[in-house]
Amino acid sequence: ATPSALMVGTGRGAQLGIVIRGPQVLERARRVQTIAFDKTGTITTGQMSVARVDTAESVGRDELLELAAAVESGSEHPIAQAIVASVDQNRPVEDFRNTPGRGVEGRVDGRLVYAGSPAYIAALGHPAVEWPDAPIGSIVEVADESRVLGRIVVADTIKPSAARAIAQLKDLGLHPVLLSGDNERTARAVAAEVGIDEVRAGVTPEGKVDVIKELQADGRQVAMVGDGVNDAAAIAQADLGIAMGTGTDAAIAAGDITLMRHDLVAAVDAVRLSRATLRTIK
Ligand code: ADP
Ligand code: MG
Secondary structure, three states: OOHHHHHHHHHHHHHOOEEEOOOHHHHHHHHOOEEEEOHHHHHEOOOOEEEEEEEOOOOOHHHHHHHHHHHHOOOOOHHHHHHHHOOOOOOOOEEEEEEOOOEEEEEEOOEEEEEEOHHHHHOOOOOOOOOOOOOOOEEEEEEOOOOEEEEEEEEOOEOOOHHHHHHHHHHOOOEEEEEOOOOHHHHHHHHHHHOOOEEEOOOOHHHHHHHHHHHOHHHOOEEEEEOOHHHHHHHHHOOEEEEEOOOOHHHHHHOOEEEOOOOOHHHHHHHHHHHHHHHHOO
């Protein structure tokens, strides 16, 4: 590959809203066989809203949402933004701690409050609470030092371009995989809607790295598309790391390519561009 052709390709990428970090990235993009996608903020818009609230005995709905919003105020996760937007009252939080892909904790009015995935809350060892069937969505349980206080289900919207982008990637011969920290049921529902057959759900940020390594078996070339802090390590592990421009700084820093367009067809354009660029110089 001549350096000048690669530079032309890189320039063409910029016009398409695809920021390519260095000419050698196009050569790697051309060889990609498997492409893993994060769900929240990548396949979905990440503009989430509270879809359902269930509270434990003697806990009020407003009280639950206010406690959750207080601890979520320190997080930039789309789930956090939805919960914060659902309340009028903003209470301060102290000793805030964020565990990416799991949840948050902090002190609200002196009381320790946790909000996170069912696994994160179960690890506290409080007595389990039975909830009614949840609608499709990300599940956030809320607890204090001694008990589970409630459950919030946060719903997301699939990007209008997602199904089209997946279909086009399949036409190019790529195998798509959905890689999500979210629960199995929700991940499967989203995957089915956009045409992805292989789903890895309930994976922690470290688990995402392991899945990428597994997909890389036998020298297969793997791309990872993501936006969150929880995706950064998997993006770095992939042969081709792709970050959504709307994503966190950590994801963008870990990537070889940043997609400045919201629509996922930009990912297809990146693969097409790499093939076109390298075809002209072979
Ligand atoms: P995804 O891989 O779909 O982007 P994440 O890895 O960010 O999902 O999150 C996985 C799960 O962890 C969420 O579905 C949620 O249950 C929980 N979680 C992550 N971050 C938060 C947060 N800030 N507040 C509450 N729950 C969270
Ligand atoms: Mg995400």
